[in-house]
Amino acid sequence: MLKTLRKIASIGLVSEAAPATDELLRVRSALDERITSVLGHALCIRHVDAGSCNGCELEIQALGNPYHNLEGRNLRFVASPRHADLLLVTGPVVRNMEAALKRVYAATPDPKLVVAVGDCGCTGGILGECPASLGRVSSVIPVDVAVPGCPPSPVRILQGILTAISAPA
Amino acid sequence: MPMRRWWDRAQPVVGAPGARGLGVGGEEWLQVARDVAASGGALLSLWITLEDPGTRAPRTDSPSDTAVYCAYLTDHGVLIVELALAPEDEEPRYPGLEEIFPAASRLQRAAFDLSGVRSSDPDTRPWLNHEKPYEFVRVDGEGVHEIAVGPVHAGTIEPGHFRFSVVGEKVLRLETRLGYVHKGIERRFCGLPILEGHRLAARVSGDSAVAFSWAYCQALEGMGGCAVPRRAVWLRAACLELERLANHIGDLGALGNDAGFAFGLAQFSRLKEDLLRAISAAFGRRYLFDIVVPGGMAVDLSQETADALAVTVRAVCSEAIELRGIYDEHEGVRDRFTAAGCLETPLAVRLGVLGLVGRASGLGRDLRVDVPCPPYTELHVARAVQPGGDVAARVAVRFDEVRESGRLLMQLLSALPDGERAVAMDSPADGAFGVGLVEGWRGPVLVALQAGPEGSIRRCHPHDPSWQNWPALEYAIMGNIVPDFPLINKSFNLAYSGVDL
Numbered sequence: 021m022l023k024t025l026r027k028i029a030s031i032g033l034v035s036e037a038a039p040a041t042d043e044l045l046r047v048r049s050a051l052d053e054r055i056t057s058v059l060g061h062a063l064c065i066r067h068v069d070a071g072s073c074n075g076c077e078l079e080i081q082a083l084g085n086p087y088h089n090l091e092g093r094n095l096r097f098v099a100s101p102r103h104a105d106l107l108l109v110t111g112p113v114v115r116n117m118e119a120a121l122k123r124v125y126a127a128t129p130d131p132k133l134v135v136a137v138g139d140c141g142c143t144g145g146i147l148g149e150c151p152a153s154l155g156r157v158s159s160v161i162p163v164d165v166a167v168p169g170c171p172p173s174p175v176r177i178l179q180g181i182l183t184a185i186s187a188p189a
Numbered sequence: 190m191p192m193r194r195w196w197d198r199a200q201p202v203v204g205a206p207g208a209r210g211l212g213v214g215g216e217e218w219l220q221v222a223r224d225v226a227a228s229g230g231a232l233l234s235l236w237i238t239l240e241d242p243g244t245r246a247p248r249t250d251s252p253s254d255t256a257v258y259c260a261y262l263t264d265h266g267v268l269i270v271e272l273a274l275a276p277e278d279e280e281p282r283y284p285g286l287e288e289i290f291p292a293a294s295r296l297q298r299a300a301f302d303l304s305g306v307r308s309s310d311p312d313t314r315p316w317l318n319h320e321k322p323y324e325f326v327r328v329d330g331e332g333v334h335e336i337a338v339g340p341v342h343a344g345t346i347e348p349g350h351f352r353f354s355v356v357g358e359k360v361l362r363l364e365t366r367l368g369y370v371h372k373g374i375e376r377r378f379c380g381l382p383i384l385e386g387h388r389l390a391a392r393v394s395g396d397s398a399v400a401f402s403w404a405y406c407q408a409l410e411g412m413g414g415c416a417v418p419r420r421a422v423w424l425r426a427a428c429l430e431l432e433r434l435a436n437h438i439g440d441l442g443a444l445g446n447d448a449g450f451a452f453g454l455a456q457f458s459r460l461k462e463d464l465l466r467a468i469s470a471a472f473g474r475r476y477l478f479d480i481v482v483p484g485g486m487a488v489d490l491s492q493e494t495a496d497a498l499a500v501t502v503r504a505v506c507s508e509a510i511e512l513r514g515i516y517d518e519h520e521g522v523r524d525r526f527t528a529a530g531c532l533e534t535p536l537a538v539r540l541g542v543l544g545l546v547g548r549a550s551g552l553g554r555d556l557r558v559d560v561p562c563p564p565y566t567e568l569h570v571a572r573a574v575q576p577g578g579d580v581a582a583r584v585a586v587r588f589d590e591v592r593e594s595g596r597l598l599m600q601l602l603s604a605l606p607d608g609e610r611a612v613a614m615d616s617p618a619d620g621a622f623g624v625g626l627v628e629g630w631r632g633p634v635l636v637a638l639q640a641g642p643e644g645s646i647r648r649c650h651p652h653d654p655s656w657q658n659w660p661a662l663e664y665a666i667m668g669n670i671v672p673d674f675p676l677i678n679k680s681f682n683l684a685y686s687g688v689d690l
C-alpha cells in the first residue's frame with residue numbers, strides 16, 4: 021500500500037492540455053449549435069470496430085491514459101450504444117459487421133454524432149479494397165467527422181471528437 | 190525414428206532458417222501428422238489454394254495448383270507438407286487433421302469457406318461465411334442457461350461472439366464464434382505487387398505489425414535470394430522487441446484493471462505512452478507499420494537516436510519491474526490472478542497451444558531460441574517458462590519477457606552493426622515459394638508466400654498463433670465464474686482480425 025501511494029505521489033499529474041478543434045476533419049454539420057454545446061458538457065462515446073486491423077483500437081485505448089485525461093474533459097466511454105451520444109467507428113465496414121454496425125447506429129438515441137477513425141474508416145484505406153469489405157464508414161452510416169491516419173494518434177482522435185461536438189466555425 | 194524419415198525426404202524451402210518442404214500422397218498426409226504429434230511437434234498452420242474468384246471453382250490452370258498445405262514445427266525445424274488434389278476431381282476432399290491436432294478443425298472450416306475444398310471433418314459449419322445463422326453446441330441439464338455476448342463488446346476491443354453455457358455464475362462451456370472482421374485479406378494479396386505485400390501483411394493484425402511484415406519479408410527475401418544487411422536485421426529485431434514490450438506493458442495495465450486495481454492501468458498506460466512517444470521520436474511512427482520493407486528497413490537510426498530510445502526503454506522496464514513488486518504484494522490482485530483460467534500442461538499439449546500462452550502452461554517453445562533467425566542466433570534469448578497455466582502464470586511470463594526484451598534492446602541499440610539499412614531487390618520468379626516465421630509477442634507468426642507471374646502474388650497465407658489458442662481459452666474458462674471471463678480473456682489477449690483475415 022505504501023509503495024502504491026509513494027508511486028502515485030512521485031509521478032504526480034501528467035495530464036496535458038487538450039488539442040484545438042480542426043475544421044478540416046469535419047465532413048458535415050448535422051446538429052444545431054445548442055445541441056453540440058450541451059453534448060460538449062458530458063459526452064458519452066461508444067466505440068465500434070467495423071473491420072479494423074486493431075491498430076486504431078490501440079490508439080483509442082491510449083486516449084484513456086493519464087496524459088490524455090479523457091474523463092477530465094467530460095468524455096466517457098460507455099458500454100451500450102443506448103447510452104451513447106457519439107459513435108467512434110474504426111476500420112472499413114466489412115460484410116460480416118454491416119448488420120451489427122447498422123443496429124448499433126439505430127440503437128444510439130438522437131441526436132447522435134459519428135466520428136470515423138483511421139484511413140480505413142475515412143476512405144476504406146488499404147483494407148477497404150479487400151473483397152469482403154464495403155469500404156469507408158460513410159458508405160453504411162452517416163459520418164460527421166473523419167480522422168485520417170494509419171492509425172491516427174490519440175491527440176488527432178481527440179481533436180476529431182472535440183471538433184464533432186463543437187459548433188462549426 | 191519415423192519423423193527423421195520424413196525430414197530426410199523433405200527438400201529445403203527458402204525463407205525461415207532450416208525450413209523444409211515435402212510433397213505427399215493421400216495416405217501419407219495423415220501419417221506425417223501422426224508422426225509429428227508423436228514426436229512432440231506442433232501444427233503451425235493449414236491452408237488451401239484459393240478458389241478462382243470469378244467461377245468460385247478451385248484454380249486449375251496447372252495440375253499442382255490446387256493443393257492443401259500444412260506447416261509443422263518439429264524438433265528438426267519447420268516442415269511444410271503439400272498434398273496435391275487431383276484437378277479432375279469435381280469435389281476434392283482431403284483427410285482432416287482434427288483428431289490429431291484439434292486446432293485444425295476451424296482452420297479446415299475456414300479453408301473451405303475460402304477454397305470450396307472440404308476435409309473429412311464431420312464439423313462442416315461455416316466459419317468465415319456468416320450468411321446463415323450459426324448452430325452453437327447446446328448444453329442440456331437442469332438450470333443450464335445461455336449467455337450470448339457480442340459481436341460488439343462493451344470495451345474498446347475487436348468484435349467476436351461468445352456463447353456461455355452457465356449454471357448460476359459457473360461456466361460449463363464457452364463457444365467462440367469469430368469471423369466478424371473477415372475482410373478477404375488473402376484474396377486481396379493476390380492483387381498486390383509482391384514487393385508491396387508487406388504493407389498489407391503489417392495490417393493483418395495491427396498489434397503484430399512488425400512480426401507479420403518481417404515474416405512476409407523473410408519469405409520474399411529468401412525467394413529473391415536477397416542478402417539483408419546485418420544492420421537491418423538488428424534494427425528489425427529491435428522493432429520486434431519494442432512491439433513485444435509495448436503489447437505486454439499495455440496488457441499488464443489492463444490485467445490490473447480487470448482485477449480491480451485501477452492504479453495498475455494508470456501506471457502501465459502511462460509507461461506505454463512514454464514508450465510509444467520514444468518509438469515515434471526514433472522511427473517517425475508510434476506503431477511500427479511499414480518499417481520492415483523488402484531488402485531491409487524503411488528507416489535507419491543514428492547512434493544518438495538509438496541511445497535516446499534506449500534511455501526510455503531502460504526507464505520503462507525498470508518501472509515495470511517496480512510495479513511487478515506492487516502487483517505481487519497486492520493481496521486483492523494476487524487473489525484474482527491465482528488459479529483463475531487454468532490451462533494445465535497436458536491439456537495445453539493436447540490442444541497444441543503456441544507462444545506465450547503455451548510458455549505459461551509449461552511448454553517452452555520460443556522460435557527465438559529453438560529456430561532462431563539472425564540476429565537471434567547471436568543474442569541468446571532466455572525463454573520465459575512458467576508451469577502454472579493460470580492468469581498468474583501468464584502475467585509472470587509477460588513480466589519476464591518485459592525484462593528480457595529490455596535486455597535485448599539494450600544489446601541491440603548499443604551495438605548496431607555498421608552498414609546499409611536496406612538493399613534493392615527484384616521480384617522473385619513465377620512459382621517461387623518461401624515461408625517466413627517470426628516469434629511475435631503472441632507466438633509464432635507464419636507467412637507462406639508464392640510468387641505469381643510478373644512480380645505478382647499467386648498465394649499468400651498469413652497465420653497468427655491465436656488460431657491455436659482460442660480453443661484453449663474455451664477450456665481455460667470452464668469451471669470459472671462469468672465475472673472472471675474479462676480477466677482470463679485479457680491474459681490470453683488473442684487476435685480477431687489476425688485470424689478472421
Ligand code: SF4
Nearest residue numbers: 072075138139140170
Ligand atoms: S487505418 Fe490503419 S491502423 Fe486503422 S484499422 Fe486501418 S489499417 Fe489498421
